[in-house]
Amino acid sequence: VSPPPVSIKPKTPPVPSNSCQICHQEFPKRLLYKKHMLTHLGDKHFACTYPVCN
Numbered sequence: 001v002s003p004p005p006v007s008i009k010p011k012t013p014p015v016p017s018n019s020c021q022i023c024h025q026e027f028p029k030r031l032l033y034k035k036h037m038l039t040h041l042g043d044k045h046f047a048c049t050y051p052v053c054n
Contacts (some may be wrong), residue, residue, distance in 0.1 A: 023053035 016028040022040050027033040039053070 023050050025050045025053070 018030055018033040019025070020027075020036060020040070025036065027036060041046065
């Protein structure tokens with residue numbers, strides 16, 4: 001009796017974090033994360049509305 005075949009999954013590259021290191025808000029897409037980061041750079045046209053962010 002031979003052992004069952006072993007399925008080998010290809011390694012997937014790690015997904016870059018889209019979590020803001022300032023207010024910890026998570027974003028599904030890198031583009032949304034980058035747009036959000038404008039809120040922390042002092043440009044008041046892009047004020048963050050996330051509850052824990054000042």
